[in-house]
Structure formats: C-alpha cells, structure tokens
Amino acid sequence: MTSIGARTGRPWVLGGALASLVVVVPVLVIFSSILRSSDGVWAHLVETRLSVYAGNTVILAVGVCLLAGVIGVSTAWILATYRFPGSRLLGWAQLLPLAVPAYLSAYALSDLLQFSGPVQTWIRDHFDLVAGEYWFPRIRSLGGAIVVLSFALYPYVYFAARVAFLEQSRAALEASRTLGRGPLATFALVGLPLARPAIAGGLMLVLMETVADFGAVDHLAVDTFATGIYRTRFALESPMGASQLSAVLLSALFMLIGLEWLLRRGRRYHRTGTRCYRAEGIVMGRVASVAATVLCATPVLMGFALPAARLGQLAIEGGDTRGGGMLAGLAFDTAWLALLAAVIAVVLAVVIGYAARVRPGASTAIPAGIARAGYAIPGPVIALGLLIPLGWLDHRINDAWTGVFGDGWRPGLILTGSVVAMLIGYQTRFLAVSLSFVQAGFSRVHRNLDDAARTLGSGASRSFLGVHLPLLRRSLIAAGLLVFVDVAKELPMTLMLRPFNFDTLAVRVYELASDERLEEASTAALLIVLVGMIPVILLARQVESGLGSDTEIERR
Amino acid sequence: MTSLPQYDPPSVLEIVDLEFGYGRQPSVIESCRLSVASGEVHCVLGCSGGGKTTLLRLIAGLERSRGGTITIDGEVIEGPGVHQPPERRPVGIVFQDFALFPNRSVQGNVMFGMRGIPRRERAARAEEHLDRVGMLEFASRMPHTLSGGQQQRVAIARAMARQPRVMLLDESFSSLDTETRTEIRAETMTLLREARVATVMVTHDPAEAESVGDRVSWLDACCRRDDPDGKACIRD
Numbered sequence: 001m002t003s004i005g006a007r008t009g010r011p012w013v014l015g016g017a018l019a020s021l022v023v024v025v026p027v028l029v030i031f032s033s034i035l036r037s038s039d040g041v042w043a044h045l046v047e048t049r050l051s052v053y054a055g056n057t058v059i060l061a062v063g064v065c066l067l068a069g070v071i072g073v074s075t076a077w078i079l080a081t082y083r084f085p086g087s088r089l090l091g092w093a094q095l096l097p098l099a100v101p102a103y104l105s106a107y108a109l110s111d112l113l114q115f116s117g118p119v120q121t122w123i124r125d126h127f128d129l130v131a132g133e134y135w136f137p138r139i140r141s142l143g144g145a146i147v148v149l150s151f152a153l154y155p156y157v158y159f160a161a162r163v164a165f166l167e168q169s170r171a172a173l174e175a176s177r178t179l180g181r182g183p184l185a186t187f188a189l190v191g192l193p194l195a196r197p198a199i200a201g202g203l204m205l206v207l208m209e210t211v212a213d214f215g216a217v218d219h220l221a222v223d224t225f226a227t228g229i230y231r232t233r234f235a236l237e238s239p240m241g242a243s244q245l246s247a248v249l250l251s252a253l254f255m256l257i258g259l260e261w262l263l264r265r266g267r268r269y270h271r272t273g274t275r276c277y278r279a280e281g282i283v284m285g286r287v288a289s290v291a292a293t294v295l296c297a298t299p300v301l302m303g304f305a306l307p308a309a310r311l312g313q314l315a316i317e318g319g320d321t322r323g324g325g326m327l328a329g330l331a332f333d334t335a336w337l338a339l340l341a342a343v344i345a346v347v348l349a350v351v352i353g354y355a356a357r358v359r360p361g362a363s364t365a366i367p368a369g370i371a372r373a374g375y376a377i378p379g380p381v382i383a384l385g386l387l388i389p390l391g392w393l394d395h396r397i398n399d400a401w402t403g404v405f406g407d408g409w410r411p412g413l414i415l416t417g418s419v420v421a422m423l424i425g426y427q428t429r430f431l432a433v434s435l436s437f438v439q440a441g442f443s444r445v446h447r448n449l450d451d452a453a454r455t456l457g458s459g460a461s462r463s464f465l466g467v468h469l470p471l472l473r474r475s476l477i478a479a480g481l482l483v484f485v486d487v488a489k490e491l492p493m494t495l496m497l498r499p500f501n502f503d504t505l506a507v508r509v510y511e512l513a514s515d516e517r518l519e520e521a522s523t524a525a526l527l528i529v530l531v532g533m534i535p536v537i538l539l540a541r542q543v544e545s546g547l548g549s550d551t552e553i554e555r556r
Numbered sequence: 557m558t559s560l561p562q563y564d565p566p567s568v569l570e571i572v573d574l575e576f577g578y579g580r581q582p583s584v585i586e587s588c589r590l591s592v593a594s595g596e597v598h599c600v601l602g603c604s605g606g607g608k609t610t611l612l613r614l615i616a617g618l619e620r621s622r623g624g625t626i627t628i629d630g631e632v633i634e635g636p637g638v639h640q641p642p643e644r645r646p647v648g649i650v651f652q653d654f655a656l657f658p659n660r661s662v663q664g665n666v667m668f669g670m671r672g673i674p675r676r677e678r679a680a681r682a683e684e685h686l687d688r689v690g691m692l693e694f695a696s697r698m699p700h701t702l703s704g705g706q707q708q709r710v711a712i713a714r715a716m717a718r719q720p721r722v723m724l725l726d727e728s729f730s731s732l733d734t735e736t737r738t739e740i741r742a743e744t745m746t747l748l749r750e751a752r753v754a755t756v757m758v759t760h761d762p763a764e765a766e767s768v769g770d771r772v773s774w775l776d777a778c779c780r781r782d783d784p785d786g787k788a789c790i791r792d
Contacts, residue, residue: 171655177642178616178649179669179718189668193659 009358009460016355019348020367022427023374026385030250033243033388041241045232053228053245057211060145060224064210065203067150072157073199075296077187080165083281084289090296092540094158097303099532101489101506102152103215104525107513108307109148110220111314113139145220149213151303153206159539160202164195197264204260211253212378214492215510225249229380230492239388246381253376308529314522327523334504337419338487341426342434342480348427349434349479353442354468357450358460368435375432379493382428386497390415390424421497429493430486434479441475442468481534488531567591568754569615569722574624574634576607576614583622584610590773592722592754597745599769600758606775608758609652612724615756616649617642628721648715648753649724652731654707656699662686662710663695669718685713688747705736712744716751723748725757729764741768 079091097105113119113136120136123129138144168191176186192199214226225245233242284292352371356364377385394413401411415421445468453463491506498507505524512521571590577583584607592598602608613619615626617633617640625635628647633640656665666682673681686692689709699707708728715723725744729737745768748755758775759765765772 169653169655171651171653172657174616174618174642175649175651175655175657175714176668177618178645178647179714180643180671181668182641182643190657194657 009355012351012355012460013359013363015351016364016367019352019431020370022348022424022431023370023377025389026382026425026428027250027377029385029388030243030246030381033240034247036240038238038240038244041232041236041238042244045228045241045245049223049228050245050248052223053225054248056142056217056222057224057226057249059142060149060217060222061207061210063142063146064149064153065207067146068154068206069157069199069203071150071154071299072159072202073161073192073195075154075299076158076161076165077191078292078296080162081187081191081281082284082288082292084284084292086293087281087296090293090300091162093300093304094162094296095155095536095539096300096305097152098155098539099529099536100152100304100307101215101491101528101532102149102209102213103219103491103506103510103513104311104528105152105303105307106145106148106216106219107509107518107521107525108310109302110139110144111518112306112310113137113144140219140221142222145217145222147302148216148220149210151299152216153209154299154303156205156209157199157202160198160205161195164198165191168194200260200264204257207256208253208376211249212492214378214380214495215506219513226378226380226492229378229384230496233380233384233496239384242380243384243388246384250377250381254373257373257376308526311522311525311529314519315526318519319523327527330503330505330508330524331527333502334488334506337422337504338484340419341423341430341487342484344423345427345431345434345483346438346476346480348431349438350472350476352431352435353438354460354464356439357442368439371435372432374428375430377429379425379429379490380496382425383493383496386421386425386428387416390421416497417499419499419502422494425493425497426483426487426490429490430483433486434483437475437479437482438472441472441479444475445471478538481538485531485535489528567593568629569756570625570627571615572625572627574611574614574626575622576610576619577622585614588624588775590756592756592771594721594754595749595752596770597748597755597757597768599765599772600756600775601762601765601772602758602760602775604760608760608775609726611775612649612726612756612758615722615724616647617645646718646721647724648718648720648722650708650711650715650726650728652727654699654711654728656707656710656714658699660699661695662691662697662699662702665699665710666714666717669714682713682717685717686710688716689713689743705732705740708732708740712747716747716753719751720753723753723755725755727759728757730759730761 075090075094079087079094100108111117115131115136123134123136124131127134139148172190172194173186176190177183181189211224212226213224214230217224218227218230225248229242229245229249232238232245236242349371352364352368356368391413394415394417397414398410398412449467449471450463453467458466488504489506490504491510494504494507495510498504503511505528509521509525509528512518512524569590569592571588574585574588574590575583576585588611590598590600590611600608600611610619614621614634620639621634623636625632625638627633628645632638633645657668660668663679663682663686666685667678670678670681683692683695686695689712691706691709691713694702694706694710699710702710708731711728728744729741732740741764745755757765757768
C-alpha cells in the first residue's frame with residue numbers, strides 16, 4: 001500500500017538520489033578518461049604492461065575463486081551436515097580469517113615461508129642443506145598470492161554456502177538417500193545444486209575482493225590491475241593513464257556483475273520441502289571425525305591462526321620501536337576517521353533505504369542499486385575517480401576566493417588536502433555494506449506500521465523518527481560497526497587519498513612492511529586484527545541464531 | 557473396505573523388538589514388532605510425537621536403532637552391528653511434504669532413483685511410472701508449478717520407480733483436501749497392491765487407517781500395544 005504517501009517523502013527521494021552520487025561521480029570520471037589523451041602513456045602501457053596486468057588479474061581471480069570455492073563449500077557442507085567432536089567450535093572458527101585482512105596474511109605468511117624465514121631456515125639447519133639443494137614453493141609468486149588470498153577470503157563462500165545448506169529441506173537430502181544415492185552423490189546431485197545461487201553470491205564477493213586487493217599482491221610481487229593503477233599514477237605520474245587502466249578494469253567488472261545478474265535472474269529454487277528433522281547433524285565415526293577435523297581446521301590455521309600467531313610473536317619479540325604513544329596516536333586517528341565514515345555511511349544508507357520504502361519504484365530503486373554496486377569498485381580506482389574532480393573543485397574554490405578577496409591568504413586544498421576526500425571515498429565503496437544492513441532492517445518492519453503511522457497523521461519524516469528509527473536501532477549499529485571495521489582495515493584508497501602527515505594503522509603497517517620491517521609493523525597489525533574480530537563475532541552470532549531457528553523448526 | 561487375507565502369506569518386512577532413542581535420552585520406541593506381507597497395507601496409528609515417523613525413518617535407514625532387528629525378504633538390514641545405509645535398502649518413502657527436488661523437472665525427479673541403465677531407457681521408464689499416476693503430461697514441468705495432489709502423485713511415482721519391496725507412507729495424504737485425498741489414496745493403494753509391495757502407512761486419522769489398511773496397529777509412544785488384530789485396539 002503506497003497510496004497514502006504517494007506525494008509525501010519527496011525530500012527522501014531527492015536525498016537518496018544525491019547520496020548515490022558518491023558512486024556515480026567517480027565512475028563517470030573514470031570512464032570519461034577514455035576520451036582524453038594520456039600523452040602516450042596509454043600506448044606505452046598497452047605495449048608493455050597491460051597484458052601482464054590483465055593476465056595476472058584473470059589467473060589470480062580464477063585461481064582464488066576455484067580454491068576459495070572448494071575450501072568454503074566443502075567445509076560448509078561437512079559442518080552443516082555432520083557432527084563430530086569440536087564441530088560446533090570449528091563451524092564458528094571458519095569466520096576467523098575474516099579478521100585478518102589479506103595484506104596482513106600476506107605479510108605474515110611470506111615472512112614465515114620466505115627463504116630467510118623460520119620454516120626454510122629450520123629445514124636447512126635440520127637437514128644440513130644449503131640454498132639450491134632443496135625445493136620449496138616460492139611464496140612471492142602468482143601461486144603464492146592465490147593461496148594467501150584464498151585462505152583469507154574463503155569465509156565469504158563458507159558463510160553463504162553454510163546458510164544455504166542449513167536452510168535446505170533435509171527431506172530432499174533424505175529422499176535422495178532412500179532413492180539409492182550415497183552421501184557423496186547426494187551432496188553432488190541435490191545439496192550442491194540447491195545451494196548454487198548462494199555459493200555464486202559468495203564467489204562474487206571473493207572475486208571483487210581479489211580484484212580490489214592491493215596490499216597482498218603488492219607485497220607478493222604480483223602485478224595486477226590494482227598495483228598497476230597505483231604505479232601508473234605515482235611512478236609514471238600519469239593520472240590519465242591510470243584512469244584509462246581503471247576504465248578497462250571497471251568495464252570488465254561491470255560486465256561480470258551484469259552477467260551474474262542475468263544468469264541469476266529467475267534461477268531461484270523454490271522450496272518444496274518444509275520439514276527439518278535433524279538440525280544437529282549426522283554423527284560421524286572416529287576415522288571420519290579425524291579427517292573432518294583436519295580438513296576443517298587447516299583453512300582456519302592458514303587464514304587466521306598462523307598469520308595472527310606470527311604477528312603476535314613478532315610483536316612480543318620486537319614491536320614498534322617508536323613506542324606506545326605514537327601507536328596510540330595512530331589508533332586514535334584511525335578510530336575517529338572510521339567512526340566519522342561509519343556515521344556518514346549509516347545516514348546515507350538510511351536516506352536511500354527509507355526513500356525506497358516511502359516511494360517504491362525506479363526513482364528510488366536505481367540509487368539503491370548504484371550504491372550497492374559501489375562495493376565492486378577497487379580502492380585505487382575510487383581514489384583516482386575522486387582525485388581528479390575534487391582537485392579541480394579545489395582549484396575553482398581557490399580561484400573564486402582570489403577573485404573575491406584578492407591575492408593574499410588562500411584556503412588551500414580544502415577537499416584533497418584534508419580527510420574529506422577519504423571520507424567521500426569510503427562512502428563510494430562501503431555505502432553498500434551499510435545499505436545492505438539497513439535494507440534488511442527495513443524489510444523486518446511490517447508495512448502495516450507505516451500505514452498505521454500515516455493514517456494517524458504522521459508524515460514520512462515523522463513516521464521514520466517515531467516508528468522506524470527505534471525499530472532499526474540494532475541494524476544501524478551493526479551497519480555502522482561493519483563500516484567502521486572496513487575503514488579501519490582499508491589500505492589502497494587511504495594510501496592514495498590521505499593528506500600529508502596523516503596515517504592510519506593500515507598505512508603505517510604497509511609502509512613498514514614494504515621496507516621489510518615487519519617486526520615493527522606487527523604491533524599495529526595486531527591492533528587491526530583485534531578490530532577485525534568485531535564483525536566476526538557479529539557474524540558468528542548470526543550463525544548461532546541460524547542454528548537456533550533450525551532447532552525451533554525441529555521442535556515444532 | 558478390503559477384506560483381510562485368508563491365509564498368512566510370508567512377510568516381506570519383519571521387525572522384531574526394535575528399540576530407538578535420541579542420544580542418551582530414554583527410548584522413544586521399545587520392543588516394537590511388526591510384520592507386513594507382500595501386497596499388504598499395514599496402517600500404524602498414533603498421536604503426534606508418538607514415534608510414528610521415527611519408525612519409518614528406522615525402516616528407511618535414516619536413523620540407527622538401539623536394539624532389535626529389521627529384516628526385508630529374510631535379509632537383516634538393521635540389527636546389532638548391522639546398519640545398511642538407506643541407499644542400499646529396497647525401501648521407498650513418500651515424505652509428508654513430498655520432498656521433490658526443486659531443481660529437477662517432474663521427469664528428472666522420477667529418473668533420479670534409477671541407475672545402471674541407459675538414459676533413454678530411464679526416461680522411458682519414468683514416463684511409464686508417470687503415466688500410471690496420471691502425470692505424464694506434466695513430465696517437463698517443475699515441481700513448484702504443481703498442485704499438492706500433483707506433487708503427491710509425482711512423489712509416489714518417484715518412489716515406485718526404484719521398484720522397492722517396501723513402501724513407507726508418512727502421513728502422505730494429510731496435506732491434501734478431502735476430495736483429492738480419497739481419490740489419490742485409492743489410486744495409490746491399488747498401485748501398491750498390484751505391485752505386490754509391502755506398505756507401512758502412518759497416520760493420525762483412525763478413519764483413514766480403517767478404510768485403507770489390511771491391518772491396523774496402534775503406536776502408543778512405542779509399539780508395546782501392537783496388536784495383530786489392531787482394529788479392536790482402535791475401538792478402545
């Protein structure tokens with residue numbers, strides 16, 4: 001029922017459209033660069049680096065999707081279907097790798113596994129070998145990057161697949177068993193196909209994160225689009241060439257998103273069964289239990305325990321020599337920046353989400369769709385897409401100032417020389433995160449409440465403040481928390497957009513790690529991991545509550 | 557109403573002293589006995605939560621028993637140290653909510669259980685089974701486009717396609733409206749009797765049990781009051 005509010009809520013609609021500009025503007029700027037000249041940089045890139053960037057990015061993306069997909073789906077299936085000692089704990093622990101950003105994983109694992117690292121040193125000492133006498137996989141390689149990113153990102157697939165497996169009608173799986181198919185065939189023929197849309201969604205997230213990754217591939221010496229854009233901008237000092245490179249990457253990404261949307265359209269499976277018999281899972285035998293434990297513990301070890309333990313060890317042995325005061329300052333700067341970004345992201349998401357509620361239709365659905373697509377844009381691309389227009393705006397402001405007040409004092413770079421550019425950039429990418437939470441929150445508020453408030457004489461804004469806001473409180477806090485953490489971990493955009501003399505924890509870690517001073521970087525890195533635990537706990541509670549509702553069904 | 561058989565044919569399904577409970581909790585089913593002959597329909601009555609569905613799940617191999625044996629055609633499929641997995645038992649089951657695979661067509665659902673024969677033959681056989689339940693014209697449809705009664709027919713065709721020796725019906729008609737229920741129930745029973753399948757049907761409706769069962773027994777939290785002349789038991 002939208003008739004009551006047909007003409008109200010116009011400010012919300014306008015606000016929603018304006019909010020989506022944080023995504024529209026950088027994208028348009030990037031694409032407009034195709035029409036401009038880059039003074040030969042583009043031709044040079046095509047001749048020399050483009051094929052390397054494209055080839056590495058494609059191989060990396062395909063490799064990570066395959067490996068993360070296999071790890072995520074198999075752990076999800078085992079933990080959703082079977083029960084063995086420790087299976088509950090392991091089900092929760094699969095989310096832990098999300099607390100360690102890929103670049104920290106890359107720093108810690110390469111430190112452990114490189115030639116001078118403790119593992120290879122131990123092998124040489126123990127077996128009395130010297131360099132060249134033994135083979136050890138090179139961590140600083142495309143293969144190494146695939147492994148590091150897969151173990152860092154597989155929880156996205158795990159989470160999506162696990163929810164899908166738990167929601168499946170157990171009867172369909174049992175029907176397969178009584179129709180003569182064993183456990184493995186049942187997984188392949190019934191469980192997996194039914195979870196495919198959810199798994200595809202998880203894989204899309206993995207793909208976007210892989211393509212957007214800068215810190216890990218940079219450290220592991222793999223040239224992808226993300227590092228290429230950064231280098232073209234700063235080493236070749238060609239913003240236009242970097243923009244054109246970004247345009248190529250964005251076109252490919254948008255095509256992929258479109259393709260996935262087309263494939264997914266109308267491919268949702270309808271549930272035919274409703275009953276859930278055994279949410280607690282099938283009890284495993286002893287040998288199978290050991291195998292399942294090893295299988296499910298390895299990714300947690302690689303994605304969380306090993307990197308975190310190595311960082312912890314380095315922090316205890318050395319740590320940041322510049323002392324606690326410096327670190328506290330960095331943590332404080334990071335915190336208020338992330339807090340500010342989170343508050344803005346929640347406000348913008350509420351405007352877009354509520355506009356779509358009071359005025360369902362294209363005028364509100366399109367801004368919402370645009371805002372959600374922002375997550376697909378890699379950080380370096382956003383930074384470029386903002387630096388050009390904001391820099392232009394800064395100059396216009398200064399020109400106007402001089403025109404009015406004369407040639408004396410000037411305001412300087414208000415936008416690009418302050419945190420404003422960063423704050424806008426964070427919205428471009430992370431508005432999608434808060435919007436998904438806010439939209440989920442709105443969907444849980446029954447439409448009758450809107451109608452009731454309206455018939456009782458409240459306009460759109462008063463209904464929002466009096467009815468929706470109190471009911472949305474938990475969703476808004478969750479949305480803000482996730483954006484806070486994403487911003488606190490963010491590396492490439494912060495690196496490119498930060499003003500002089502402004503560092504976050506992530507930037508400090510990156511700079512130290514680039515100088516091979518990982519020991520000093522370890523303290524700040526551990527702080528990032530600690531902050532990263534927040535969404536893990538949030539998600540884990542969601543997993544637990546998911547289990548709760550299952551046992552409820554069973555009880556009924 | 558079907559008359560009781562004049563002689564005692566050799567039973568296909570034989571359950572002796574079956575016992576079951578979840579985890580360390582007390583037994584839900586105790587010293588359960590049941591024997592069903594070829595072509596016979598045995599109705600098990602009981603209130604909800606009385607273990608009726610659990611009994612069927614034990615026969616299908618979806619649960620492990622604590623004690624006792626289940627035999628089909630003389631072969632022990634469940635007993636001390638024996639647990640044949642569900643996929644190896646000659647047992648078909650029609651779930652209460654039918655549990656059709658939503659990602660497969662009607663024909664795909666029926667073909668799912670047939671193995672070791674060429675695809676074309678499987679397709680042809682599936683069509684035969686669908687024809688028998690009057691669903692041939694819906695072969696290419698997806699399950700969610702069917703009505704409850706149609707889904708029911710497909711579920712029966714799917715279970716029959718594996719040519720089971722024992723068929724289990726778990727309140728399979730309870731979600732249908734009265735008219736459809738009577739019609740489909742009669743058709744199903746004819747189909748099962750003609751195929752000489754031993755059928756166990758659980759229901760909470762005494763009238764339904766009386767009208768279709770060759771034998772009826774009462775499951776009162778367990779099978780302790782199992783009575784071969786169960787019809788008397790219901791009148792209590």
